[in-house]
Amino acid sequence: MNNFSTQSTIPTNTTTIIIYILYKKGDETNMKLVCEKDVILKAINSVTKAVASKTTMPILEGILIQTNDKEVKFTTYDLEIGIEYIMECTVEEQGATVVNAIMFSEIIRKLPDAEIHIELNENNLLVIECEGSLYKLATMNPTEFPELPQINIENSIEIEQNALKDMIRKTIFAVSTEENRPIFTGCLFEITNNKLNLVAVDGFRLAWKSRFLQTKINDFTAVIPGRTLNEINKIILDSFDTIKIGVAKNQALFEMENCKIVTRLLDGEFLNYSSVIPENWETRIRVNKDVIQNCFERISLISSSSIEKEKKYPVKVMIDIGKVTISCTNQTGDAKEEIYVSTEGKNLEAGFNPKYFLDALRAIDDEEVFIDFGTSISPCIIRPVDEGDYIYMILPIRLKD
Numbered sequence: 104m105n106n107f108s109t110q111s112t113i114p115t116n117t118t119t120i121i122i123y124i125l126y127k128k129g130d131e132t133n134m135k136l137v138c139e140k141d142v143i144l145k146a147i148n149s150v151t152k153a154v155a156s157k158t159t160m161p162i163l164e165g166i167l168i169q170t171n172d173k174e175v176k177f178t179t180y181d182l183e184i185g186i187e188y189i190m191e192c193t194v195e196e197q198g199a200t201v202v203n204a205i206m207f208s209e210i211i212r213k214l215p216d217a218e219i220h221i222e223l224n225e226n227n228l229l230v231i232e233c234e235g236s237l238y239k240l241a242t243m244n245p246t247e248f249p250e251l252p253q254i255n256i257e258n259s260i261e262i263e264q265n266a267l268k269d270m271i272r273k274t275i276f277a278v279s280t281e282e283n284r285p286i287f288t289g290c291l292f293e294i295t296n297n298k299l300n301l302v303a304v305d306g307f308r309l310a311w312k313s314r315f316l317q318t319k320i321n322d323f324t325a326v327i328p329g330r331t332l333n334e335i336n337k338i339i340l341d342s343f344d345t346i347k348i349g350v351a352k353n354q355a356l357f358e359m360e361n362c363k364i365v366t367r368l369l370d371g372e373f374l375n376y377s378s379v380i381p382e383n384w385e386t387r388i389r390v391n392k393d394v395i396q397n398c399f400e401r402i403s404l405i406s407s408s409s410i411e412k413e414k415k416y417p418v419k420v421m422i423d424i425g426k427v428t429i430s431c432t433n434q435t436g437d438a439k440e441e442i443y444v445s446t447e448g449k450n451l452e453a454g455f456n457p458k459y460f461l462d463a464l465r466a467i468d469d470e471e472v473f474i475d476f477g478t479s480i481s482p483c484i485i486r487p488v489d490e491g492d493y494i495y496m497i498l499p500i501r502l503k504d
Contacts, residue, residue: 134199137195149338151179162249164205182249184365186365210231254355258323271332274310274312275303277495285369285370289369291373331364380484384448385449391470399461400461401440402418404438405431406457417456418455425445426443463495464485467493473488
C-alpha cells in the first residue's frame with residue numbers, strides 16, 4: 104500500500120468521476136485521474152476528520168491530493184491528528200495540489216451522479232464541472248503542506264477493527280472534557296500480561312474495558328487523546344479486518360489497509376485506576392439491564408428538565424430487600440420508579456447523576472447487570488453479569504436533607 108502499487112479497474116455500469124488538475128506552481132506537474140464517486144466520497148469523508156477548524160494557517164484547512172502511477176492519496180493534518188487515505192483509481196497523469204477540504208467535499212457530495220471534470224486553469228482556480236454545474240475554487244501550493252510525523256515505532260499491537268470499535272464505544276464517554284487536567288482528556292491504552300486495557304476517567308466516573316491479545320506483546324502504556332479515538336471510531340469498520348496500533352515516545356500510529364492515522368500522545372501520569380476500583384461490596388443488586396435503563400431514561404425527564412438547566416439534580420436510589428426505588432424531586436415535579444430485583448447485603452440510600460448511569464447502561468450489551476454499592480458516599484460499580492472484562496464506576500452525589 105505504501106508504495107502505491109495496486110492496479111485498479113473501473114467497473115462497468117457505475118458512476119465515475121474524472122478529475123483533471125494542472126498545477127502551475129513549483130514543479131508545474133499535471134494530475135489527471137478517474138475514480139468512482141462513492142469511492143472518492145468515502146476517502147474524503149475519512150480525511151476531513153483531521154482538517155483544522157480554527158487556524159491561522161489556511162493550508163491546514165485543505166486536503167493534500169497526491170497521485171502516483173495507480174493510486175491517489177488524500178492527506179489532512181491539523182498538527183495534532185493527521186490522516187492519510189489511499190484510494191485505488193486510474194491515474195493518467197501524476198501530480199499534487201491542495202484544495203479547501205470542506206468546500207471540495209461538499210461540492211463533490213452534492214453534484215449530480217454523473218461524470219465530473221476538475222481542472223486547474225491558468226489563474227490557479229480549480230474548475231469543477233458536472234452536467235450543468237460549474238464551480239471554481241482557489242488552490243494552494245502542495246509544497247507548503249506540513250509533512251506528517253515520521254514515527255519510529257517502539258511497541259505495537261494488532262487487533263480486529265470490530266473489537267477496537269467495541270472497546271472505544273464502551274469507554275470513550277467517560278473521557279474528561281475539562282482541559283484543567285489534560286491527561287484525563289485521553290484514554291489509557293495499557294498492555295499488561297498480554298491483555299489490552301482501555302481506561303477513561305473524568306473525576307466523577309471511570310470506564311474500564313479489557314481484551315486478551317492473541318499474540319505475545321511487551322507491556323507498554325500510552326494515553327490517546329479522546330478526540331482522536333472518536334474520529335478513529337468513525338473510520339474503522341465493524342469487521343474482523345485488523346488494525347495495527349504502533350506507539351513511539353510521543354506519537355501513535357493507527358494503520359489499516361488503506362488508511363493511516365497519526366496522533367500525538369498526552370503527557371503526564373494517568374490515574375492508578377486499579378487502586379480506586381472497590382474490591383468488595385456491601386449491597387448488590389442483579390437486574391435486567393433494559394428495565395433499569397428505562398427507569399433512568401424516564402426519571403431523567405424530571406432530573407434534567409429544561410426549567411432549571413443550570414442546576415443538576417441527582418436521583419435518589421433506595422435499595423430494600425427485593426426492591427429498588429429511584430426518585431427525584433425538583434421545581435419541575437416529582438418522579439418515582441420502583442422495580443423488583445434480586446438483592447444481597449444491606450439496605451442503602453444514595454444519590455447519583457442519572458446521566459452517568461445511562462451512559463454505562465447504554466454501553467452494555469448483556470441482558471443482566473450487577474450493580475454493587477459500598478456506602479452512600481463510596482463508588483458504585485456496574486458490570487455485566489456474564490462478562491468480567493468491563494467495569495463502570497460512578498461516584499455518588501451527597502443528597503440534601
